[in-house]
Amino acid sequence: MNIVENFDLFAPRLINKQELLSSGHRACSGCAEVLAVRLMCKALGENTIIASATGCMEIVSSMFPTTAWRVPWIHVAFENTAAVASGVEAGLKALRKKGKIDDRYIKVVGMAGDGGTMDIGFQALSGAMERGHDMIFVCFDNEAYMNTGIQRSSGTPMGASTTTAPAGKVSSGQKTWKKNMAEIMVAHEIPYVATVCPSYPLDFIRKIEKAKSIQGPSYIHCFSMCPTGWRSPSHTAISMGRLAVETGVFPLFEVEHGHYRISPDMPRKLRPIRQYFKPQGRFRHLKDDEIDQIQERVTLEYQKLMGKAKYL
Amino acid sequence: MGKRIGMEVAIAVAEAVGLCDIDMAAVYPITPQSHIAEHLSDLVANGEIDAEFVTVESEHSAMSAVIGASGAGARSFTATSSQGLMLMHELLPIASAMRLPICMAIANRAVSGPLNILNDHTDIMPQRDSGWISLFVENGQEAIDLSIQAFKIAEHKDVMLPVCVNIDGFQLTHMVEPFEMPSKEEVEKFLPPFVPHATLHPAKPVTMGAFAMSDYFTEIMKAKNEALKSSKKVILEVWDEWARLFGRAYKPVETYQAEDADVLMLTMGSMGETAQMAIDQLRAKGIKAGLVKLRLWRPFPLAEIKAVLKNVKKLIVTDRAISFGGPGGPVFSEIKSAMYAEARRPLIYNYIYGLGGRDVAVGEFVGMFDKVLADTKNEAADTYEFWGVRE
CATH class of the missing domain: 3.40.50.920 (Rossmann fold)
Incomplete structure (x- = not known):
């Protein structure tokens, strides 16, 4: 492999070599979320301040007296990350204006899991986005409360078995459709909304860089595969992310000032969702007709999205 | 000397905070605190103070935002009452554990239920063990004086703790009282610029709000308790200085x-x-x-x-x-x-x-x-x- 051999030659053009989230953190083996956070830091660079919600990424990276963070980082609580980030941004703005800190441009980034974004952190996020702070909010969506033990969230997909929406004799797991956070953020009419997946690192980095370059609020929804919670082998995380994208379960797209664009990584023809469901223990109990129903919905949602992109 | 004026106490508290060169305030409206938020907004809107006023969507976010701003090194202020204080409750011990010198005015009001907007101390009492310095005032003059002193106490290098000033809602906040408002120059002389221990800035990356298990948690709790107990020395010093400068003495x-x-x-x-x-x-x-x-x-x-x-x-x-x-x-x-x-x-x-x-x-x-x-x-x-x- 030439590219790997000549990494030092090619990589700097594509990826920042600085590791701003250092190794030695305590994430599970095969965790795609921590990989996504690492990629995000590479794309953001060192002039970044991160506000993190309580959750996996917080506990694995900040066990006192150690830290994995080489960028300024603050954790306060679970539901308030966007509000904390908005306060950091407001504080910096005032201090810069008054000449109390140097005038370098610093991007403030809030990060939370699906629960910290879609459920308990929803109000603070909506408020921060509406107020127009110059910040990025990244949701690392692993589709359940993984840190507390795989409980369902509003980001859990229909039919997935979790510890609080388990599959049983009279239940097929999650009974509701996944909350469409990206569309909710688009409805806030913020300058930039994008979906990303660490299985597509270059698309991921490009979108984070774009969010960084935009003045005002941006929202990034990151599909973060969790082998532990999805009950699949730890080496499958990257292929699972690819399957989620290729089946249209998690389409990659961006919305810039209301204009939709489907990412070039999206295939022309979607693969059936069965291929994505099969390797995951959380979907194992689903019957054929249940998978068909979910397939119908995934196809419909994807068509709706393509319809919006067509008018670009 | 400052000017002797008559003014509604809540407005005067905002005026006093405005004299303190705050960098940032995040306040959510709630009766009987709202006049503080409104008047601070006026001061910002008229360019009388150079600060960011963040119109948060809840008191929980107000406290979260001032924690973020204070972490970045900004002199930060908030104010609340009753249900708003109860909503902030979760974050109060975090602010003190992070040793952030946030100042907060509380227009004390009864906690629901039943819903009641008037004064008592049922809102502050559940916050007793949050690790904040907590002061009570009796009249408008004290409300003004302590609102200014709060920043000096909170930001002292031996303290670095948040401070709340309890001002009885309506009974004090909505009274028009005569008092002496210190001048801008007097406050500048009394209150030095805020020099934080550590800030969120890429020039020197720090991790704030780390995760600590049983091997460190007890030591951190003891350290916080020692910090709060020993803050009394600084509080007494600040009151002595205030008495010398303004002729009004305060005692615990x-x-x-x-x-x-x-x-x-x-x-x-x-x-x-x-x-x-x-x-x-x-x-x-x-x-x-x-x-x-x-x-x-x-x-x-x-x-x-x-x-x-x-x-x-x-x-x-x-x-x-x-x-x-x-x-x-x-x-x-x-x-x-x-x-x-x-x-x-x-x-x-x-x-x-x-x-x-x-x-x-x-x-x-x-x-x-x-x-x-x-x-x-x-x-x-x-x-x-x-x-x-x-x-």
Whole structure:
């Protein structure tokens, strides 16, 4: 492999070599979320301040007296990350204006899991986005409360078995459709909304860089595969992310000032969702007709999205 | 010297905070605090203060945003009341554990339910153990003075803790009172620029709000307790300096006619002024009554309380909150606990009063003294009673 051999030659053009989230953190083996956070830091660079919600990424990276963070980082609580980030941004703005800190441009980034974004952190996020702070909010969506033990969230997909929406004799797991956070953020009419997946690192980095370059609020929804919670082998995380994208379960797209664009990584023809469901223990109990129903919905949602992109 | 003016107290508190060169404020509207938020917004909108005013969507986010801003090194302020303070509750111990010198004005108001917008202390009492420095004021002048002092105390390098100033809602916040407002120059001279220990800045990356398990948690709790206890030294220094500069002295425990008193009453907040009038009436009748006003709620001034109470026979502790199903009012519990091991200690009576804005007139304070003095067999000592309740 030439590219790997000549990494030092090619990589700097594509990826920042600085590791701003250092190794030695305590994430599970095969965790795609921590990989996504690492990629995000590479794309953001060192002039970044991160506000993190309580959750996996917080506990694995900040066990006192150690830290994995080489960028300024603050954790306060679970539901308030966007509000904390908005306060950091407001504080910096005032201090810069008054000449109390140097005038370098610093991007403030809030990060939370699906629960910290879609459920308990929803109000603070909506408020921060509406107020127009110059910040990025990244949701690392692993589709359940993984840190507390795989409980369902509003980001859990229909039919997935979790510890609080388990599959049983009279239940097929999650009974509701996944909350469409990206569309909710688009409805806030913020300058930039994008979906990303660490299985597509270059698309991921490009979108984070774009969010960084935009003045005002941006929202990034990151599909973060969790082998532990999805009950699949730890080496499958990257292929699972690819399957989620290729089946249209998690389409990659961006919305810039209301204009939709489907990412070039999206295939022309979607693969059936069965291929994505099969390797995951959380979907194992689903019957054929249940998978068909979910397939119908995934196809419909994807068509709706393509319809919006067509008018670009 | 500052100008002598008449103004609504809430507006004056905002004016006083405006003199402190704050960098950032995040305040969510709630009665009876809102006038502070409104007037601060006016000051920002008119360019009178150079600060960011963040119009957050809740008090939880107000406290979160000031934590973020203070972490970035900005002098940050918020204000709230009642339900808003209860919503902030989760974040208060985090702010103090992170040693962030945030200042907060609390327009004290009853906590629901039932919903009630008027004054008592049921909002601040559940925040007692949050690790904040907690001060009470009796009138508008004190509200102004302590709002300015709060920044100096909070930001002192030996303190680095958040401070809340308790200002009785409506009874104080909505009164138009005459007072002396320090000038901008005087405040500049008194209050040095904020020099934080560490800030969120890429020039020197730090991790704030780390995760600590049983191997460190106890040590961190003890460190926080030591910090809060030893903040009293700085508080006293700041009050000494204030007295020198402005001629108004403050003490953790203040007294009125207490030296030779046989029976003392203890109040917190605005009720002190009314109780003082009752003392005058009682003294006129030859009754040796006196008053103790608790200004410093946290850190609790144990030594000062013991010194003031050591010679008195009977003490009436008044509480504007109750610990349901517990030993009585929260102030009563603290005072009893403070006096328990003393060789000479008073019999302590507890009246729960002035809840949800119920007015307590001078005559009612006199009535409390009368009732306690009539209890010659000391049967009601160490018990509590709702004062003026219909049963």
